[in-house]
Amino acid sequence: xxxxxxxxxxxxxxxxxxxxxxxxxxxxxxxxxxxxxxxxxxxxxxxxxxxxxxxxxxxxxxxxxxxxxxxxxxxxxxxxxxxxxxxxxxxxxxxxxxxxxxxxxxxxxxxxxxxxxxxxxxxxxxxxxxxxxxxxxxxxxxxxxxxxxxxxxxxxxxxxxxxxxxxxxxxxxxxxxxxxxxxxxxxxxxxxxxxxxxxxxxxxxxxxxxxxxxxxxxxxxxxxxxxxxxxxxxxxxxxxxxxxxxxxxxxxxxxxxxxxxxxxxxxxxxxxxxxxxxxxxxxxxxxxxxxxxxxxxxxxxxxxxxxxxxxxxxxxxxxxxxxxxxxxxxxxxxxxxxxxxxxxxxxxxxxxxxxxxxxxxxxxxxxxxxxxxxxxxxxxxxxxxxxxxxxxxxxxxxxxxxxxxxxxxxxxxxxxxxxxx
Ligand code: RAT
Ligand code: ZN
Numbered sequence: 085x086x087x088x089x090x091x092x093x094x095x096x097x098x099x100x101x102x103x104x105x106x107x108x109x110x111x112x113x114x115x116x117x118x119x120x121x122x123x124x125x126x127x128x129x130x131x132x133x134x135x136x137x138x139x140x141x142x143x144x145x146x147x148x149x150x151x152x153x154x155x156x157x158x159x160x161x162x163x164x165x166x167x168x169x170x171x172x173x174x175x176x177x178x179x180x181x182x183x184x185x186x187x188x189x190x191x192x193x194x195x196x197x198x199x200x201x202x203x204x205x206x207x208x209x210x211x212x213x214x215x216x217x218x219x220x221x222x223x224x225x226x227x228x229x230x231x232x233x234x235x236x237x238x239x240x241x242x243x244x245x246x247x248x249x250x251x252x253x254x255x256x257x258x259x260x261x262x263x264x265x266x267x268x269x270x271x272x273x274x275x276x277x278x279x280x281x282x283x284x285x286x287x288x289x290x291x292x293x294x295x296x297x298x299x300x301x302x303x304x305x306x307x308x309x310x311x312x313x314x315x316x317x318x319x320x321x322x323x324x325x326x327x328x329x330x331x332x333x334x335x336x337x338x339x340x341x342x343x344x345x346x347x348x349x350x351x352x353x354x355x356x357x358x359x360x361x362x363x364x365x366x367x368x369x370x371x372x373x374x375x376x377x378x379x380x381x382x383x384x385x386x387x388x389x390x391x392x393x394x395x396x397x398x399x400x401x402x403x404x405x406x407x408x409x410x411x412x413x414x415x416x417x418x419x420x421x422x423x424x425x426x427x428x429x430x431x432x433x434x435x436x437x438x439x440x441x442x443x444x445x446x447x448x449x450x451x452x453x454x455x456x457x458x459x460x461x462x463x464x465x466x467x468x469x470x471x472x473x474x475x476x477x478x479x480x481x482x483x484x485x486x487x488x489x490x491x492x493x494x495x496x497x498x499x500x501x502x503x504x505x
Contacts, residue, residue, distance in 0.1 A: 098467045100482065104489050105463035109226040110455060111494025113411060114310070114345075114442040116231050117451075119253040120216060122242060128215060128448035129207040130200070133187065134163035136447055137361035138180040143169045144358065151357040167200050179419045179457075186453035190222050216448060220252060223451035224459075227494070229442075231310065233258040234300050235272065243303055255304035256345070260311050262293070263333070266324045285324065290331035297336040307501045308386060309337060310345035315366025315391070317348050319375050329376075334383050343501055344383060346373060347414060349390030365390040365416050370397050377405035384500065388414040388442075395426050399433040409500045411439040418444065418454070420461055427465045436488050439497045462492065 118125040133139075140162075146169040147154070154162060170181050185195045193206060220228070232255045234240055261269045270282025270289075278292040300306070320326045337344050354364035368389060377385055386409045389398050395417075402408045410430060413423045418441075427440045440462055443454040466489070470480050 098471075101467050101470060101485060102460075102463040104482075104485050105466060106456070106459050107224065108486065108489045108493050109224050110441075111227045111229070111498060112223075112225050112443050112445070112451065112455075113229045113439060113494065113497055114231065114256070114444060115228055115451070116444065116446040117228055117253075117448055118230055118239070119247075119250045119255075120213065121247040121250065122239060125238060126212075126216070126448060127446060128212070128219070129210075130188075130203045131159055131163040132447040133184050133449055134166045135159055136180065136450070137359075139166050139170060139184075141358060141361040142178055142180060144361075146170070146174065155359065164200065172198060183450065183453040183457065186456065187449045190452050190456070191218070191449070219448050219452050223443075223455040225451055225455065227252060227254055228451075229254045229256050229307075231256060231258045232304055232306070233260070234296075235259075235261045235269070243300075249305075255306055257297075257300055257304050257306040257309045258311070259297075259309060259333075263311055263325050263328055264314070266328065285327065287331070290328070293328060293332035294336050297332065298340070301336070301340055301342065306342065308343045308345050309333070310347070310386075312347040312350050313368075315349050315351055315368050317368065317372050319372035320379075334380055337383055338380075341502075341504060342384070343386045343409065344376075345386040345388075345411075346376075347388055347390070348373065349394060350415075367391045368394050370394060370401060373398075373408075374401055374405075377401065377408050381405075381407055383407060384503075385409070386411055386497075386500075388412040390414055390416060392417060392422060392425075395429060396433075399430055402434055402438065409438065409497060410434065411497065412442040412444070413440070413458075414442075415444060418458075420457065423458055423461045424465065427462055428468075431465060431469055436491050437496055438492075439494065440492055 117127075120126055143166040144151075144154075147165065149165075154165070157165070170176055170178075171184075176182060176185060188195050188203065193203060220226075230253055232239060232243070234243070234257075267282060270280050270285075273280045273292070273296060274282070276296075278296050280289040280292050297309070301309070319329065333344065336342075348368040348370070349365055351364040351366045353362050355362040368391060370389070373385070373387060376383070384407050385405075387398060387401075388411050389395065398410055402410045412418075413426050417423070417426060423441070430438050430440065441455075441458040443451050445451045445454060466485075470485065473480060
């Protein structure tokens with residue numbers, strides 16, 4: 085096998101690493117995209133890109149109209165306001181704005197014309213199924229994990245009815261309302277035929293929650309269960325969330341061999357007037373996570389944390405507990421500066437046993453920018469790391485680099501999901 089790192093720092097070597105990172109297919113392990121069977125729930129196109137909640141938040145840095153006025157406008161009008169504020173009256177240099185331009189550029193559109201009507205016309209002429217295939221190809225994404233909530237009235241009916249699955253899409257079971265809004269959720273479960281007592285839950289209630297989880301795990305064929313958690317999440321605590329986790333969720337995950345994906349650090353509705361764009365971030369006490377990993381060694385956990393200040397602690401935790409898989413640069417950390425920092429930190433502490441990125445895309449076209457942006461940064465980190473190895477005399481073969489990158493882009497994660505815990 086050819087040794088490609090005989091000499092550290094040589095440009096052709098760096099280029100080879102970059103080529104591998106840019107071309108290895110990724111498994112996108114957390115998105116908010118939908119199987120095309122969900123029709124209009126799979127968002128795509130220029131207006132959807134512009135009204136992405138990351139851009140809504142940024143546009144209000146410049147807009148001075150009242151929030152209610154903005155929300156009363158049609159999607160087309162909101163998109164126009166955002167386009168003017170973020171692309172016309174200021175240079176679009178934030179990560180979310182640059183992302184829109186990268187996506188358009190890679191789709192073959194001329195961004196320098198600043199011609200929103202022409203962009204709209206182009207998207208209107210695309211066929212949804214072709215566009216999906218094209219976006220997946222441009223992103224180099226072989227599988228897209230969705231976020232699927234039985235509590236979401238928009239998607240539940242189709243799951244109940246059944247449909248022919250697109251094999252490129254995997255369904256992850258999302259259960260925030262179950263753990264975090266029990267008083268509102270219990271009556272809904274009761275309404276769906278589960279014998280739960282919201283006010284005074286007994287073992288019967290927890291068994292029924294398990295039945296609910298089992299039915300939805302089966303219906304979705306879900307490889308993991310996910311929940312986002314407030315920054316002040318504690319475990320164990322004297323509350324219903326702890327009881328649900330201990331008596332229903334963890335036993336269910338053990339029985340089905342499923343990882344529980346935890347995403348601590350969100351502060352929901354910091355500014356409710358911004359709606360979906362109004363959530364914030366907070367520092368988490370990761371002791372709750374540690375108690376889960378140490379108290380339940382037969383359960384598997386995945387975690388990504390929102391606060392920059394928690395990233396190092398999370399890596400240390402993963403060094404202690406092999407039942408924890410660290411993944412992604414989530415939401416406010418999905419910016420080049422922090423992707424670079426977090427990827428270096430994770431590689432230096434965890435080697436290749438983590439998943440550096442997921443897209444969190446809500447609009448299909450976003451995978452066309454989110455992946456190339458992240459791939460470039462990951463490539464540069466790997467160039468530095470393999471070069472440092474070469475300085476010791478260690479020679480890395482091309483096939484070894486390919487293996488390592490495959491692991492980072494979903495291989496390690498899918499093995500973790502399959503292992504028995
Ligand atoms: O990144 C996002 O789009 C956030 O709004 C959240 O959806 C977050 O990713 C989550 O899954 O809770
Ligand atoms: Zn998400």
